[in-house]
Amino acid sequence: xxxxxxxxxxxxxxxxxxxxxxxxxxxxxxxxxxxxxxxxxxxxxxxxxxxxxxxxxxxxxxxxxxxxxxxxxxxxxxxxxxxxxxxxxxxxxxxxxxxxxxxxxxxxxxxxxxxxxxxxxxxxxxxxxxxxxxxxxxxxxxxxxxxxxxxxxxxxxxxxxxxxxxxxxxxxxxxxxxxxxxxxxxxxxxxxxxxxxxxxxxxxxxxxxxxxxxxxxxxxxxxxxxxxxxxxxxxxxxxxxxxxxxxxxxxxxxxxxxxxxxxxxxxxxxxx
Numbered sequence: 001x002x003x004x005x006x007x008x009x010x011x012x013x014x015x016x017x018x019x020x021x022x023x024x025x026x027x028x029x030x031x032x033x034x035x036x037x038x039x040x041x042x043x044x045x046x047x048x049x050x051x052x053x054x055x056x057x058x059x060x061x062x063x064x065x066x067x068x069x070x071x072x073x074x075x076x077x078x079x080x081x082x083x084x085x086x087x088x089x090x091x092x093x094x095x096x097x098x099x100x101x102x103x104x105x106x107x108x109x110x111x112x113x114x115x116x117x118x119x120x121x122x123x124x125x126x127x128x129x130x131x132x133x134x135x136x137x138x139x140x141x142x143x144x145x146x147x148x149x150x151x152x153x154x155x156x157x158x159x160x161x162x163x164x165x166x167x168x169x170x171x172x173x174x175x176x177x178x179x180x181x182x183x184x185x186x187x188x189x190x191x192x193x194x195x196x197x198x199x200x201x202x203x204x205x206x207x208x209x210x211x212x213x214x215x216x217x218x219x220x221x222x223x224x225x226x227x228x229x230x231x232x233x234x235x236x237x238x239x240x241x242x243x244x245x246x247x248x249x250x251x252x253x254x255x256x257x258x259x260x261x262x263x264x265x266x267x268x269x270x271x272x
Contacts, residue, residue: 010268012175047098047122048107052131052222053154054166055095056270065097066166070113078161079121083128093269094131094168094224098124101206132185133224136204140191147261149188149207155247156208159217160257164242167269168224169204171258172246177219185209187225187244195234199241205254206246232267239263 011070051063053073063080065073080087101109102118111117121128139145158174171185177183187204189195204225239261240270246257 002226019257047124048100050098050127053095053097055093058271071111072116075119075121083121083123090249096127096132098122098127114169125193131222131224134185136186136225136228137186139188152209153247154208155249157249159246159257162244162260164260164262165266168225169225170222172222174220176183176215177210177217178215181212183210197234200235200237201241203243228266229268232264
């Protein structure tokens with residue numbers, strides 16, 4: 001009963017913050033690399049870097065952006081107020097940000113994984129927005145919950161560019177939707193069926209409900225799902241395989257739609 005109530009609460013919570021189509025269609029055509037140099041060739045004021053980040057900290061003690069590139073970014077308070085003024089109220093955990101390095105007068109410094117950098121956030125058309133972020137639900141021992149998720153699961157069109165770091169697994173998803181309709185998403189797993197300790201593999205199952213019978217439009221976006229920290233103790237290795245299963249248009253049942261390698265430490269979201 002407790003598991004069922006927890007699942008229902010998680011699903012209700014997700015529906016309350018359902019992703020609207022206008023947000024879902026955020027432009028990602030630039031196909032950012034995890035920390036890529038941007039230079040349009042026409043402006044000396046264009047930001048040098050963009051990155052997917054996991055956000056930790058707060059407005060009182062300062063924010064830390066943990067880049068998917070592997071470095072730690074410390075934005076100035078002034079640039080937070082200028083570029084992301086609503087951050088303290090938004091409770092955003094994942095984002096795409098554009099920035100310059102604070103102590104890089106000649107514009108030649110390069111980012112290195114494992115290092116910490118002071119940065120100045122910069123305005124940019126293809127950056128400084130929140131990534132859609134959803135929960136991962138533990139359905140262990142709850143057959144009803146699993147069957148309910150499968151029964152209400154709509155097909156996705158494609159899954160690309162899967163990676164996991166800093167407490168989240170991310171996938172570039174192409175999804176069908178109807179204008180004006182909210183969509184609902186989660187990933188879920190069963191300890192008994194989806195954790196393969198012998199082969200160091202964790203399976204997560206994508207739940208997608210487009211809330212429509214007329215989902216004739218398509219949209220593409222990077223979407224993040226939080227990783228289940230408790231499964232870290234099921235493995236005796238430094239890294240594991242992470243497989244995302246999804247129902248695709250080609251197949252009416254779950255298939256292995258995407259996979260990546262993830263360090264055990266990256267199952268935990270950074271706190272500071």
